[in-house]
Amino acid sequence: SQKIEQNSEALNIQEGKTATLTCNYTNYSPAYLQWYRQDPGRGPVFLLLIRENEKEKRKERLKVTFDTTLKQSLFHITASQPADSATYLCARGGYSTLTFGKGTMLLVSP
């Protein structure tokens, strides 16, 4: 089966630092990976999509990489703020549907 794995331990960082979250997948590379943010009591919110043939994608303070050799995607938030505290979900894209990881909680302290 196609798995997607994220670090279950929360990541604690100080405001202003760069947060880096990891997503690993098994078996063949998906056509694309997506990253979502989820706040407590809310549904996930789409942030970024990166395709298999793209090495890096940026959006404002966010950066995503896709390494098909390591079977890994990294999600970076630069100049992190307390408002960035949330759970971040990685998802691998198949033909039509997404398989989600369980997410990593990010806590940014002032």
Place this chain on the structure above:
Amino acid sequence: DAGVIQSPRHEVTEMGQEVTLRCKPISGHNSLFWYRQTMMRGLELLIYFNNNVPIDDSGMPEDRFSAKMPNASFSTLKIQPSEPRDSAVYFCASRAPGQGGYGYTFGSGTRLTVV
């Protein structure tokens, strides 16, 4: 746009009762997904509709679960009879046309508690 609208937000029901969850996708989106989220298993895909037709229902746990999409603006997920292990947050999501090129828009979810 009001986004994906789900109702009810919370549902508490007794074991054995029928539960119906509702979803209104974003207008113009032609794909609709039902997911279930628990701490143990994360987000699991239950069923996927494209142009109102069920395409993949392999994630539906068992015959107690059924889903319909009678038109492009409405879908239901029904559990009959409900069991305590069905307690979870159920999300509906929709996506614009174009295979894999777009992110999903999720609703706020229905928190179901079966006692």
